[in-house]
Amino acid sequence: MASGRAVSRINWPGLAVLALVLLAWEAVVRAGVIDFEFFPAPSAILAGGIELAKDGILLQDLLHTLLSIAIGWSIAMLIGISVGLLLGFSPLVRRYSLASIEVLRPMPGIAFAPLGLLLFGFSLQTELVVTVLPTVWPVMINTMGGIANVQPRLADVGRTFRLSRHEIIRHLLLPAALPSIIVGARISLGLALVMAIVAEIVGNPEGLGYGIVREQQALHPEAMFAYIAVVGVLGVILNAGVLGLTSLLWPATVPRRGM
């Protein structure tokens, strides 16, 4: 039943448009309408991707990027959720630290790449500095907002049923804030992917990001586009993965459709 529902949720018209765009792209390149040697047709990109996969290097790069996303996102979740909870529960902490957060938050993570390079050289650590710093904010802000915006009525309900302060937090406030925390976690994950790729392009010569640069410098546009396509697909899969996991763990928090 679950898989049947998943199939019925696939956006067929949207996919058809995508297929048409790819076909048009293929036709335009083959007909020679676009005469630019670094703009390969989708079929050539696919062939390039298969080459890379056969070679084993694509898998290696993919695993590296996945690893750095996993580490970077986990650190960001840990920091973001704990600080977010603190900010959400304590108006005092919020009052004293929100100004600092608003100053730090707009700073692009990539601006810290030179610092990472000074500290750690061309390494996974540098990649993590660039990935973690901007990734912390969405989950932190959403956790804070989720807690601070819980209906005060829920605390009344907890008290009339004689729950302790601790039980009110655990059984009422945290579950009520969970959907907002999950949204923050998803935004952070998408950002972690972007920042890992950026870091691999400028700071750590490994992974899918470096693959793009490497193939560009080797003048292999098919392989370069293949890497870009893999990054795109990875983004879609990661998001779907979090959504799937969420609906498995907490079915009631999944966005509802109609009534």
Place this chain on the structure above:
Amino acid sequence: MLDPVFECRSASVTLALRDGPRPIIADISLEVHSAEFLSIVGPSGTGKTTLLRMLGGLLQPTGGEVLVKGQVMTGPPEDVVIVFQDYANALLQWRTVASNVSFGIERVLPRKECADRVRQALDLVGLLGRAEDYPWQLSGGMQQRVQIARALALRPAVMLMDEPFAALDAMTKAGLQDELLRLRDQTKTSFVFITHDIEEATYLGDRVAVLNGSPGRIEQVVAIDLPFPRDQIATRQLPEFLEYRYRLHKAIGHG
């Protein structure tokens, strides 16, 4: 059971606001007996909700005292539970109907007994068939019945209700009023029912207390001597009903 269940002895609540202390309710003395239905009626701004929160132990009286079964109350008492007006906020949207109803008892009772009580409570409010639905799949009237079932599962001595039907349409409201009277007969629970609707207060109550003024005081308590079972059509056109209605309107200061 000790009678009265509730007793207020010149209780008052004064809030400390930025521009000084503001008395909300003053000199409240009243008793609630076991299995009694006490309606409290009053215009808005007279502290009805404050009074109910004080009875529920969410708010400490700043003067006088409140006794539950002869004991001075210091926090939310055992056996007393509040049903709120805003059911959508008061229900746990991430839990099923059955799991909402078990919320108040699941930490105290063994699993089996908990399940039995949930079933009984849902049966009492006619929602057994919707046990596995989520609150947002139910109509407003059904959601309010879930909240009532959640309170009933606790088998409370007193249910405090804060304008519970104010957000519902007239027909749903009438149905739930009769359901409450039936529940009172079946469970011998006492009800303290706050409303701004004089007819509702009269139809349901054994007594109606009039809260008026600022700070709010109990200006009158009217014993309602109307025959049971009450009937939405017959009771409401009895000359006595109309007389009570007139008296209460007068007491509140209309006409």
